[in-house]
Amino acid sequence: MSVVRLDSTTRAPETVATTFVVVADRFLGISADDRVHTVSGLVALLRSGRLADRELTVHLGQGVTRHDLDYLEHVGQTAGARLRVVGEIAEPARRHHVHKYQHSNVLLAGLTRENENVFRADLRLDSDNELLLDHQTGEHVQGIVVIEAVRQLFLAAFELEYGVRRPQEHFYIVWNNVDLRFTSFLFPLPATLHARLTPVSVDDPGKLQFVIETEVRQFGKAVTAHLAESA
Structure with a gap:
């Protein structure tokens, strides 16, 4: 049996959620919960590199447009993350x-x-x-x-x-x-x-x-x- 001594230079691996909801930037208030991100917040998280080489499950909340989703998928690909999107961009009633x-x-x-x-x-x-x-x-x-x-x-x-x-x-x-x-x-x-x-x-x-x-x-x-x- 081995014993690992933790000191100020030893850090536990960071845990980052890989399943969450994304909403439009207008709903910033709800993103205080780390299970929900705004479009801009998720873009920043992807660019940070913390989600590289991970598969992410993204549930679509309110206000996300096709333009937003295309951009998220592009940023995710650039950052080395794989996005699995749950939900659809809804077409408005006539x-x-x-x-x-x-x-x-x-x-x-x-x-x-x-x-x-x-x-x-x-x-x-x-x-x-x-x-x-x-x-x-x-x-x-x-x-x-x-x-x-x-x-x-x-x-x-x-x-x-x-x-x-x-x-x-x-x-x-x-x-x-x-x-x-x-x-x-x-x-x-x-x-x-x-x-x-x-x-x-x-x-x-x-x-x-x-x-x-x-x-x-x-x-x-x-x-x-x-x-x-x-x-």
């Missing part, structure tokens, strides 16, 4: 579904009609979204973003379920009542929105009325629950 002109302001991706009156979408946050431009911490997603995402899902559900039946007509969607409950923080990480659209009065094509129930989920748990009545 403009006519969410009634938004700017690509950056669309908060939904992967919009799906799962069943009659039942819908699902992924949350998609662009760093240049109008609601993120003056938020301070970057640690979580502020409530107004959740409300707008739910509003867009309401619009999309209507367009997919009823708007397609009268493509020549233009409808205005007005909320009469909203009941919204926050049960947890929403972080700038993958999340999904789920909705059930219930027709209340659809006999008069000039004034259709619905109730929509939505839920935002992250890590399998509900973050918000929302009930809205529209006419």
